[in-house]
Amino acid sequence: CDRCDPNTPAPVSSTPAPVVSTSAPTASITPAPVTSTAAPVASTPAPVAGPTSCADKTDAWTIGLKTKNWCYWASRGADAAEVTLRCNKRKIHSDCPVTC
Numbered sequence: 001c002d003r004c005d006p007n008t009p010a011p012v013s014s015t016p017a018p019v020v021s022t023s024a025p026t027a028s029i030t031p032a033p034v035t036s037t038a039a040p041v042a043s044t045p046a047p048v049a050g051p052t053s054c055a056d057k058t059d060a061w062t063i064g065l066k067t068k069n070w071c072y073w074a075s076r077g078a079d080a081a082e083v084t085l086r087c088n089k090r091k092i093h094s095d096c097p098v099t100c
């Protein structure tokens with residue numbers, strides 16, 4: 001018989017079975033493009049002083065070492081020029097808007 005050549009090695013009976021992978025196939029995953037938009041910025045105006053009163057203060061307060069009603073003091077016995085000088089000297093324009 002042609003297949004029974006004495007020089008042909010015998011078949012090996014201990015050949016291991018092929019190894020089959022049990023892990024799932026890996027695929028190259030491309031992430032979705034990310035678009036960046038700036039978050040809106042809430043803008044609030046800087047604090048502003050509340051409405052100023054259009055009336056002179058009626059109570060006494062201290063300037064330096066003296067406590068008195070400075071609005072009354074600025075106008076007491078003074079002409080318009082003297083009132084202006086007193087208001088400027090004591091810087092009481094915002095406290096005494098009517099007088100100054």
